[in-house]
Amino acid sequence: MDEHVARLKSGDRNAAEALIARYEMRVRLYAAKVAPRAGMAEDIAQKAFLLALQNIHKFDPAGDFGVWMCGIVRNVGRQEWKRLATHSRVERDGLSDYIEEIAEMPATSSSEGEWLDKLRDCIDRLPDRAKEIVKLHYSLGISCKEVADRTHTQVGAVKMALVRIRRMLKECISARLAGDTR
Amino acid sequence: MSGAHDNFWALTGGYLNGDLSAAERRELETLLRNDANLRQQFLAEVELDETLRSVCRASENGRSDIADKVLRSWPAVPHTANSVNAMHAAAPKTFWRRHFKQVAAAAAVLLAVGIFLALFQFGKVQPPLATIVEINGTALLQHDNTSRPLALAETIGRREAVSVAAGSSVLLSYADGTEVRLLEGSRAFIGGEPTGRPRNGSKEIFLAAGRLVSTVAPQPARQPMFINTPGAQTTVLGTTVNASCTAARTRIDVDEGRVEVSSLDGAHTALVSAGEFAFVKNAAVTVIRKFSVNLQAESGGRQPPMQRHFAAGIDYVASSVADQGSVTLEADLDQGRYAVWCRVLAASSNADSFHVAIDDGAEEVFDVAEGKWSPHWQWSQLSTRTGNRIEKSGLVETAPRILTLKTGRHKFTFRCREPNSALDAILITSDPEYVPE
Numbered sequence: 001m002d003e004h005v006a007r008l009k010s011g012d013r014n015a016a017e018a019l020i021a022r023y024e025m026r027v028r029l030y031a032a033k034v035a036p037r038a039g040m041a042e043d044i045a046q047k048a049f050l051l052a053l054q055n056i057h058k059f060d061p062a063g064d065f066g067v068w069m070c071g072i073v074r075n076v077g078r079q080e081w082k083r084l085a086t087h088s089r090v091e092r093d094g095l096s097d098y099i100e101e102i103a104e105m106p107a108t109s110s111s112e113g114e115w116l117d118k119l120r121d122c123i124d125r126l127p128d129r130a131k132e133i134v135k136l137h138y139s140l141g142i143s144c145k146e147v148a149d150r151t152h153t154q155v156g157a158v159k160m161a162l163v164r165i166r167r168m169l170k171e172c173i174s175a176r177l178a179g180d181t182r
Numbered sequence: 183m184s185g186a187h188d189n190f191w192a193l194t195g196g197y198l199n200g201d202l203s204a205a206e207r208r209e210l211e212t213l214l215r216n217d218a219n220l221r222q223q224f225l226a227e228v229e230l231d232e233t234l235r236s237v238c239r240a241s242e243n244g245r246s247d248i249a250d251k252v253l254r255s256w257p258a259v260p261h262t263a264n265s266v267n268a269m270h271a272a273a274p275k276t277f278w279r280r281h282f283k284q285v286a287a288a289a290a291v292l293l294a295v296g297i298f299l300a301l302f303q304f305g306k307v308q309p310p311l312a313t314i315v316e317i318n319g320t321a322l323l324q325h326d327n328t329s330r331p332l333a334l335a336e337t338i339g340r341r342e343a344v345s346v347a348a349g350s351s352v353l354l355s356y357a358d359g360t361e362v363r364l365l366e367g368s369r370a371f372i373g374g375e376p377t378g379r380p381r382n383g384s385k386e387i388f389l390a391a392g393r394l395v396s397t398v399a400p401q402p403a404r405q406p407m408f409i410n411t412p413g414a415q416t417t418v419l420g421t422t423v424n425a426s427c428t429a430a431r432t433r434i435d436v437d438e439g440r441v442e443v444s445s446l447d448g449a450h451t452a453l454v455s456a457g458e459f460a461f462v463k464n465a466a467v468t469v470i471r472k473f474s475v476n477l478q479a480e481s482g483g484r485q486p487p488m489q490r491h492f493a494a495g496i497d498y499v500a501s502s503v504a505d506q507g508s509v510t511l512e513a514d515l516d517q518g519r520y521a522v523w524c525r526v527l528a529a530s531s532n533a534d535s536f537h538v539a540i541d542d543g544a545e546e547v548f549d550v551a552e553g554k555w556s557p558h559w560q561w562s563q564l565s566t567r568t569g570n571r572i573e574k575s576g577l578v579e580t581a582p583r584i585l586t587l588k589t590g591r592h593k594f595t596f597r598c599r600e601p602n603s604a605l606d607a608i609l610i611t612s613d614p615e616y617v618p619e
Contacts, residue, residue: 046252049252050334093207138239152474
């Protein structure tokens with residue numbers, strides 16, 4: 001059993017922060033796949049962690065904490081779908097079910113930290129214009145429409161720029177993981 | 183890249199932005215079902231998008247704030263119906279346990295609803311209005327003369343106000359999916375003005391100060407949502423609308439749909455549509471269509487010795503001879519009032535001014551960075567000299583120029599005044615409060 005889970009179950013609340021830090025990225029990534037809208041993953045991850053802490057006594061020590069979290073994230077995600085569907089004409093459809101089906105809780109990766117370091121490095125190397133879009137959209141959480149307003153471009157151009165930026169980052173990370181430091 | 187691949191990336195981008203139509207979602211599902219490679223790429227794209235969000239937020243805030251938020255809420259939040267449902271859905275249950283709990287829950291709900299309705303009938307209980315679903319930073323809940331820190335999952339009732347500290351924000355959610363985000367420095371009464379009479383069934387927010395951003399779910403025709411400020415009333419039937427107010431004015435920006443904005447006395451009313459904003463000031467309502475155009479200086483007509491230069495990735499124009507050389511930029515504009523911002527480089531007080539003429543008007547001196555000289559490019563609003571000097575500093579006093587223009591093509595001519603004053607671009611906007619970053 002995860003040492004932090006063991007400490008929590010024995011009543012040591014100080015272990016919570018370390019536990020969240022350990023699983024945060026993986027929970028967020030799974031939440032991104034079950035979320036009704038991009039940008040809601042953080043909310044879902046937050047609610048899932050809160051539920052997990054409140055119900056840690058129900059966690060079976062013989063089980064896998066990551067898999068248990070995965071179940072909670074999935075159900076919080078479903079609740080968010082229902083909440084949105086109430087009046088916003090948003091309905092869970094085949095694509096949502098299918099993505100949930102093909103997305104599994106990411107396995108623990110010893111190279112996760114290195115990958116994140118490369119990602120940060122590659123963000124720094126983006127052209128200024130791309131960096132500005134990344135800052136507005138990802139750091140400040142601003143929608144494509146508002147980014148377009150602020151940068152005085154069309155919404156479509158911002159969306160295409162984001163696709164290109166993600167592609168550039170993937171290529172940059174791959175190159176750097178392969179040892180190319182240019 | 184093939185057309186099919188382009189389509190896949192466009193659909194994936196649309197999925198991440200949350201703006202796929204039902205047909206596009208079905209199309210994406212079909213692509214994913216039929217191609218294992220695309221599935222892998224799609225999941226990698228979703229992961230990268232979320233990782234970027236997480237990494238960039240953490241860089242912006244200094245650290246990830248999930249742990250902070252969760253730990254802050256942990257001791258305070260009891261198990262809610264939702265939390266119980268989510269946990270139970272995650273855990274296996276016996277048939278008996280499930281039915282026993284359902285019957286017990288149904289009985290409890292019926293009892294609670296009965297008590298609630300009975301009390302509500304006699305006016306002793308106000309219906310819950312909104313729930314706090316996100317707190318970034320610090321916020322207070324104020325009731326009468328008391329205040330305490332706001333907690334996640336709290337329900338806010340009538341005569342209760344939420345105050346949001348600098349650098350913080352709070353997200354409220356209503357049962358119908360309507361969401362309201364209160365931004366830093368805001369103070370809002372969630373049930374409407376505390377001294378006003380509640381309107382039956384309508385949601386009401388009284389924004390006493392600051393700014394909010396709301397996404398309003400479709401409301402019943404006779405029960406619109408009201409967003410009020412000390413100077414204005416906004417009636418919303420279902421749209422995305424931003425409101426901000428100061429003591430002097432209220433501003434309403436509409437992103438989708440249409441709202442009705444009235445002065446507080448009801449004497450002046452205007453409909454504000456998507457892409458427009460309204461100012462309510464001194465009981466008058468002014469509606470303005472958002473418009474802005476960005477013109478690159480190097481694309482303008484130049485008179486020597488104004489020359490095009492390229493340095494550090496920036497195309498710009500500058501003249502090395504005092505009072506000689508100009509660049510003229512042109513734009514087609516509708517009738518209205520416009521602010522003009524210029525991206526300039528003014529490294530010192532010897533290289534920081536142009537003579538500027540609009541159409542065939544007289545030239546006025548534009549001090550582009552008076553007291554704000556910098557080796558870096560900066561945005562500076564087109565201004566004119568007032569004729570005064572600022573006490574102590576001795577700097578020239580300037581005042582922003584707001585241009586009133588008729589429909590048609592307009593010329594903006596920048597003639598060199600001090601050599602090496604550099605111009606990269608100008609931005610003409612109908613929004614007098616807009617400040618480029």
